[in-house]
Amino acid sequence: MRVRTLAAVLLAGGLALTACGKEGTGTDxxxxxGVFDVAKDVKVEGSPTFEKIKARGSLVVGVKxxxxxxxxxxxxxxxxxxxxxxxxxxxxxxxGFAEDKIQFKTIQSAAREQAIINGDVDYYxxxxxxxxxxxxxxxxxxxxxIAGQDLLVKKDNTDIKGPDTIKSKKVCSVTGSTPAKLLRxxxxxxxxxxxxxxxxxxLCVTKLLDGEVDAVxxxxxILKGYAAAEPDKLKVVGQTFSTEKYGIGxxxxxxxxxxxxxxxxxxxxxxxKWDEIYKNTLGKSGSEGKHPTLEKY
Amino acid sequence: xxxxxRNIDLFVHHFANTLKLFAVSGIASLxxxxxxxxxxxxPVPVFRGAGxxxxxxxxxxxxxxxxxxxxxxxxxxxxxxxxxxxAAVVALSLYTSAFVCEVVRSxxxxxxxxxxxxxxxxxxxxxxxLGSIVLPQALRSVVPPMVSTFIALLKNTTVxxxxxxxxxxxxxxxxxxxxxxxxxxMLWVAAIFVLLVMPLTYLQRVLEKRWSVAR
Numbered sequence: 001m002r003v004r005t006l007a008a009v010l011l012a013g014g015l016a017l018t019a020c021g022k023e024g025t026g027t028d029x030x031x032x033x034g035v036f037d038v039a040k041d042v043k044v045e046g047s048p049t050f051e052k053i054k055a056r057g058s059l060v061v062g063v064k065x066x067x068x069x070x071x072x073x074x075x076x077x078x079x080x081x082x083x084x085x086x087x088x089x090x091x092x093x094x095x096g097f098a099e100d101k102i103q104f105k106t107i108q109s110a111a112r113e114q115a116i117i118n119g120d121v122d123y124y125x126x127x128x129x130x131x132x133x134x135x136x137x138x139x140x141x142x143x144x145x146i147a148g149q150d151l152l153v154k155k156d157n158t159d160i161k162g163p164d165t166i167k168s169k170k171v172c173s174v175t176g177s178t179p180a181k182l183l184r185x186x187x188x189x190x191x192x193x194x195x196x197x198x199x200x201x202x203l204c205v206t207k208l209l210d211g212e213v214d215a216v217x218x219x220x221x222i223l224k225g226y227a228a229a230e231p232d233k234l235k236v237v238g239q240t241f242s243t244e245k246y247g248i249g250x251x252x253x254x255x256x257x258x259x260x261x262x263x264x265x266x267x268x269x270x271x272x273k274w275d276e277i278y279k280n281t282l283g284k285s286g287s288e289g290k291h292p293t294l295e296k297y
Numbered sequence: 298x299x300x301x302x303r304n305i306d307l308f309v310h311h312f313a314n315t316l317k318l319f320a321v322s323g324i325a326s327l328x329x330x331x332x333x334x335x336x337x338x339x340p341v342p343v344f345r346g347a348g349x350x351x352x353x354x355x356x357x358x359x360x361x362x363x364x365x366x367x368x369x370x371x372x373x374x375x376x377x378x379x380x381x382x383x384a385a386v387v388a389l390s391l392y393t394s395a396f397v398c399e400v401v402r403s404x405x406x407x408x409x410x411x412x413x414x415x416x417x418x419x420x421x422x423x424x425x426x427l428g429s430i431v432l433p434q435a436l437r438s439v440v441p442p443m444v445s446t447f448i449a450l451l452k453n454t455t456v457x458x459x460x461x462x463x464x465x466x467x468x469x470x471x472x473x474x475x476x477x478x479x480x481x482x483m484l485w486v487a488a489i490f491v492l493l494v495m496p497l498t499y500l501q502r503v504l505e506k507r508w509s510v511a512r
Contacts, residue, residue, distance in 0.1 A: 110473065133476065174470075175458060175459060175461075175467050175470045176467050176468075176469070176470025176471035176472075176473070176474055177470070177474055178474050181471075181474065192463075193380060193381070193382070196381065196461045197461045197463065197467070198459070198460065198461055199459045203369075206369070207369075210372065210373075212372060
């Protein structure tokens with residue numbers, strides 16, 4: 001039995017190395033979910049970006065492809081699913097573009113500002129935190145989700161209740177990441193060696209399921225994505241200890257489009273579309289979703 | 298310069314871990330490598346076979362896979378629990394020892410077989426023959442390839458960054474999260490590695506001079 005598990009893990013390791021590890025694929029959004037009524041005759045006065053989109057006849061949206069439940073590309077079907085993806089689709093529909101007119105483009109975190117500045121993408125939806133430094137290069141609509149560092153634990157875990165209960169526990173995060181740094185700097189986890197740093201959150205989740213680490217820590221949205229894939233094995237603690245505001249990245253100074261997207265987001269919060277999207281994606285984790293307050297500028 | 302001075306703590310901490318990894322696994326792989334070489338030249342066929350099998354398997358496996366094995370698969374065997382640092386030392390030592398073994402063996406082959414026969418005629422055992430006649434001569438002739446192997450080991454330690462050891466290989470990730478210029482940071486990492494390799498090259502030169510034999 002041990003040998004068989006070993007073989008399975010070696011195989012999985014090999015797959016991960018060839019960059020096709022696909023843990024947490026169980027995040028199907030269901031057939032009817034993620035389809036929105038397409039608005040007709042949309043006009044955004046004075047928006048150069050919207051003019052460009054109109055002329056092209058289709059939308060290019062920057063997203064992530066490696067976050068189950070948020071922005072995830074199924075390697076077999078090449079379909080994108082998740083909370084961020086549905087949010088992007090909703091905005092597209094309200095701008096007058098049906099799903100078949102959206103072209104999703106995977107952009108890595110470090111390349112996001114440049115992709116927006118170059119006009120490679122019309123807008124970006126992918127755990128994109130609103131910060132003052134980024135606002136100098138791009139602009140943000142939203143936030144459409146307010147995340148915070150949280151803890152993912154096994155479903156049957158009862159002794160981890162929040163950031164003050166992980167002092168001598170093993171907590172996993174990604175190599176060199178801000179969550180790992182925060183765990184150390186605020187001395188939430190001691191000694192240093194108890195902060196485990198691996199290459200991806202998928203690997204951390206594997207270690208959590210194996211019982212080798214006690215918790216995985218990063219933004220709750222990302223953790224909920226993993227919990228949504230395996231709701232009977234994992235849960236998110238729900239005590240956030242930092243704040244990250246996820247916004248829609250837009251070209252700088254396109255105020256007209258920014259106002260329009262904010263208007264769309266506001267409407268989605270009041271007419272229940274936001275809740276519907278949440279329920280179909282991150283909500284499967286069993287955690288409640290809190291409405292964000294828009295910060296228009 | 299700014300990237301280095303602003304994050305000097307990070308650089309010092311991470312490179313200290315790199316050196317620790319290098320020192321511990323360097324010693325371990327030297328000992329294990331010599332032992333493996335002894336197996337490979339031993340008169341017992343089973344020992345020779347075991348040595349050859351080890352070298353063939355380990356030397357032909359990518360280091361990252363060796364790490365993946367010890368960090369992700371090995372725990373399932375439920376033998377001894379390793380900390381991440383220990384796991385890294387074990388992976389690096391097992392991997393490097395295969396190379397050390399081949400270097401030492403090539404050195405052993407430079408010692409004329411007549412010397413081994415002569416020592417046997419004098420009544421020395423296999424271990425005595427290796428320990429006092431062959432290995433001292435073999436080791437001195439393999440200084441340059443041995444130092445190369447250890448330079449490779451020093452750089453290979455960076456693989457451990459992906460497996461929860463905070464060493465030089467993790468500096469880029471940390472800098473990127475701090476919003477620092479990672480390219481400049483990487484240049485500094487490269488420069489420090491060059492600095493660290495220099496004493497090894499110096500050691501090679503000294504040993505070569507001191508141990509040189511007139512042939």
